[in-house]
Amino acid sequence: MVDVTPHQFPGVYTINDKDRTSLGTESLAPGVSVYGEKMVIHDNKEYRIWSARRSKLSAAIRNGLSEMPIQPGSKILYLGAASGTTVSHCSDIVGAKGMVYAVEFAERTARELIHLAASRSNIVPIVEDARHPTRYTSLVAGPIEVVYQDVAQPNQATILHENIKTFCSFGAWGMLAIKARSIDSASDLDEIYTKEIATLDNLGLQIVDNIDLSPLEKDHRFIVCRVTEELA
Numbered sequence: 001m002v003d004v005t006p007h008q009f010p011g012v013y014t015i016n017d018k019d020r021t022s023l024g025t026e027s028l029a030p031g032v033s034v035y036g037e038k039m040v041i042h043d044n045k046e047y048r049i050w051s052a053r054r055s056k057l058s059a060a061i062r063n064g065l066s067e068m069p070i071q072p073g074s075k076i077l078y079l080g081a082a083s084g085t086t087v088s089h090c091s092d093i094v095g096a097k098g099m100v101y102a103v104e105f106a107e108r109t110a111r112e113l114i115h116l117a118a119s120r121s122n123i124v125p126i127v128e129d130a131r132h133p134t135r136y137t138s139l140v141a142g143p144i145e146v147v148y149q150d151v152a153q154p155n156q157a158t159i160l161h162e163n164i165k166t167f168c169s170f171g172a173w174g175m176l177a178i179k180a181r182s183i184d185s186a187s188d189l190d191e192i193y194t195k196e197i198a199t200l201d202n203l204g205l206q207i208v209d210n211i212d213l214s215p216l217e218k219d220h221r222f223i224v225c226r227v228t229e230e231l232a
Helices: 056-062 085-094 107-117 133-139 156-167 189-202
Strands: 002-006 013-017 020-026 039-042 045-050 075-079 099-104 123-127 146-149 173-179 205-212 220-227
Touching: 002 039, 013 039, 013 045, 020 056, 020 085, 045 085, 056 085, 056 173, 056 220, 075 085, 075 156, 085 099, 085 107, 099 107, 099 133, 107 123, 123 133, 133 156, 146 156, 156 173, 156 189, 156 205, 173 189, 189 205, 189 220
Parallel strands: 075 099, 075 146, 099 123, 146 173
Antiparallel strands: 002 013, 013 020, 020 045, 039 045, 173 220, 205 220
């Protein structure tokens, strides 16, 4: 028997199926699997199992995330959307009243993202380079409440800051999956994390969460930050 209970974060659920406990989201597009995830029915509603091995946000929640800015009704700018695995769960969470502007640079990967958006009206796929936010300002109806970033670039903190500065105002949130080996392939991991976090702090973003994603994701940390002062 499947048991589904609301998680502490609105729009997220804890799913107990036999002897296994997983996170999940209520599907905005019932009957449609995005990445082969298991779907379960409970009280005539369909829920999608949210794999912590396939999504850094799910891994962060499993590893003790204390703040979850993405909520029902949120407007999100998602940088590094890839084919839309985590984007699809964000789409479920924000629901029909929210919006996910999903930026992906690789055209081949973006085709899958565009296909995903065809079944979800709250996803706007944007095929662009996250390093240049002014290129897609006309496609984003702000203000944006959360900028989520998962890009494999050396200057990850700066990219997040530039997008927040372009689309957000005071009180907005940033969420960053730091890919250490995309920044530096040889240096000590803690040194890399410390440098990126210091960059965010120096740019005026207050660190709220700093989560180690191991063993679910190797060489990754998940940062939640907030705009608490005017950005430079």
